[in-house]
Amino acid sequence: EVQLLESGGGLVQPGGSLRLSCAASGFTFSSYAMSWVRQAPGKGLEWVSVIGANGGPTYYAHSVKGRFTTSRDNSKSTLYLQMSGLRADDTAVYYCAKHRLVAMITGAFDIWGQGTTVTVSS
Amino acid sequence: DIQMTQSPSTLSASVGDRVTITCRASQTIDSWLAWYQQKPGKAPKLLIYKASSLESGVPSRFSGSGSGTEFTLTISSLQPDDFATYYCQQYKSYLYSFGQGTKVEIK
Numbered sequence: 001e002v003q004l005l006e007s008g009g010g011l012v013q014p015g016g017s018l019r020l021s022c023a024a025s026g027f028t029f030s031s032y033a034m035s036w037v038r039q040a041p042g043k044g045l046e047w048v049s050v051i052g053a054n055g056g057p058t059y060y061a062h063s064v065k066g067r068f069t070t071s072r073d074n075s076k077s078t079l080y081l082q083m084s085g086l087r088a089d090d091t092a093v094y095y096c097a098k099h100r101l102v103a104m105i106t107g108a109f110d111i112w113g114q115g116t117t118v119t120v121s122s
Numbered sequence: 123d124i125q126m127t128q129s130p131s132t133l134s135a136s137v138g139d140r141v142t143i144t145c146r147a148s149q150t151i152d153s154w155l156a157w158y159q160q161k162p163g164k165a166p167k168l169l170i171y172k173a174s175s176l177e178s179g180v181p182s183r184f185s186g187s188g189s190g191t192e193f194t195l196t197i198s199s200l201q202p203d204d205f206a207t208y209y210c211q212q213y214k215s216y217l218y219s220f221g222q223g224t225k226v227e228i229k
Contacts, residue, residue, distance in 0.1 A: 047218040059216040106213045108156035112165035
């Protein structure tokens with residue numbers, strides 16, 4: 001079964017850091033680009049970042065550029081999101097998502113994890 | 123950046139109704155558009171990619187059309203399982219963007 005499982009969410013103070021993980025199974029992780037998407041409470045979906053199948057290139061939403069870093073370890077089939085300088089408006093459920101097409105950094109997202117909740121508050 | 127605008131924001135409909143949701147892009151995205159369904163507390167689910175291609179396993183009552191800047195998602199006969207929020211997403215640009223969502227409610 002194709003599956004994505006996020007972890008690492010929690011409560012963090014403003015200005016703090018957190019690293020999210022997304023463990024993949026059931027498909028050849030190293031063949032697909034991956035994205036992070038977030039959803040603030042009661043709000044819509046916001047794309048956060050994308051990483052190519054081999055670890056590059058990476059692109060970020062303006063709202064997180066310079067504060068968040070996306071990486072991957074294909075040997076562990078795991079995607080990461082390192083978040084620093086966290087702000088209250090980063091509070092959201094964070095989803096990882098698999099891109100639909102092999103090797104393509106563009107494309108729709110066909111598999112999503114269940115999400116992990118990040119709360120930024122003092 | 124490409125902005126995506128959906129209409130309406132909320133739609134009230136009955137089981138069996140034909141439902142249409144519109145998504146407009148601030149610049150041309152050719153056919154690089156996807157539609158997702160999201161239910162409360164759940165992850166989004168891909169319904170349509172490349173504007174009109176039905177994802178495997180998605181019921182045929184869902185269809186998509188359009189190109190350039192204007193797109194539609196149609197549900198031909200609304201079923202109880204279809205009450206949810208729907209999002210469009212462009213992937214013409216690496217700076218992906220979603221519409222604000224359309225909530226389909228029971229009338």
